[in-house]
Amino acid sequence: MNHRPIGGRLHPRPLRVVSCPSCSLPQGRNYHACPDCYRAVEAIWLKDWEALLNKEGIRAGQAEERQLAEKVVAELDLHPWTVVDAALTFVTCTACGQEPGGGPLSCEECAMLFGNLWGYDVEAQHQGRMTGNEHALRVGRRVLRHPHRQKPGLVRAWKFSMPILLTGQVPSHEIAAYFKRAIDKAESESFFEIVYQSFEEAYLTHRSSS
Numbered sequence: 372m373n374h375r376p377i378g379g380r381l382h383p384r385p386l387r388v389v390s391c392p393s394c395s396l397p398q399g400r401n402y403h404a405c406p407d408c409y410r411a412v413e414a415i416w417l418k419d420w421e422a423l424l425n426k427e428g429i430r431a432g433q434a435e436e437r438q439l440a441e442k443v444v445a446e447l448d449l450h451p452w453t454v455v456d457a458a459l460t461f462v463t464c465t466a467c468g469q470e471p472g473g474g475p476l477s478c479e480e481c482a483m484l485f486g487n488l489w490g491y492d493v494e495a496q497h498q499g500r501m502t503g504n505e506h507a508l509r510v511g512r513r514v515l516r517h518p519h520r521q522k523p524g525l526v527r528a529w530k531f532s533m534p535i536l537l538t539g540q541v542p543s544h545e546i547a548a549y550f551k552r553a554i555d556k557a558e559s560e561s562f563f564e565i566v567y568q569s570f571e572e573a574y575l576t577h578r579s580s581s
């Protein structure tokens with residue numbers, strides 16, 4: 372089997388979690404509502420998409436950009452995960468007309484696409500071509516981009532994680548399980564507004580105050 376192409380490495384990651392200048396939450400948490408948080412996350416994907424546009428000699432906004440996206444979507448396995456996800460934002464689901472994977476829950480094509488993308492990640496990680504952090508980022512972006520497809524507790528969990536994921540970290544299994552339980556119990560929103568620099572810091576603070 373061919374090696375999966377590497378993605379998400381062109382855009383330099385922030386070294387620290389910062390407060391968003393627009394919404395003042397940890398940057399990246401407010402992906403769905405705040406343009407600055409949205410851009411902070413999307414930059415990782417856009418940098419790779421722009422690199423492909425440059426390689427193909429296409430300028431953003433040209434009709435060729437959409438044609439390129441259609442070509443990428445027709446051969447998903449040949450492209451980095453970032454380029455695949457970026458291409459999906461230029462095309463629409465043939466069944467529901469929304470972004471593929473982001474349509475109403477009743478759209479079977481969207482459900483199938485959402486499920487199918489992860490096989491790629493499993494292979495890429497197995498080949499050492501994708502880190503656990505990159506996989507988490509990809510899942511997190513998808514959940515935050517299409518929150519209506521997920522349970523509210525899961526969306527809150529990914530909102531909480533995204534700013535720390537942007538810095539390249541991943542939680543340990545133990546800490547991830549702890550937060551899943553805490554977030555499922557709908558802990559106070561104020562906890563999620565605090566800027567934590569790491570999952571460990573959030574865990575230690577939260578455990579000692581609850």
Ligand SMILES: [Zn+2]
Pocket residue numbers: 391392393394395396398399401405406407408409
């Ligand atoms: Zn923001």
Ligand SMILES: [Zn+2]
Pocket residue numbers: 464465466467468469471472473474475478479480481
């Ligand atoms: Zn659909």
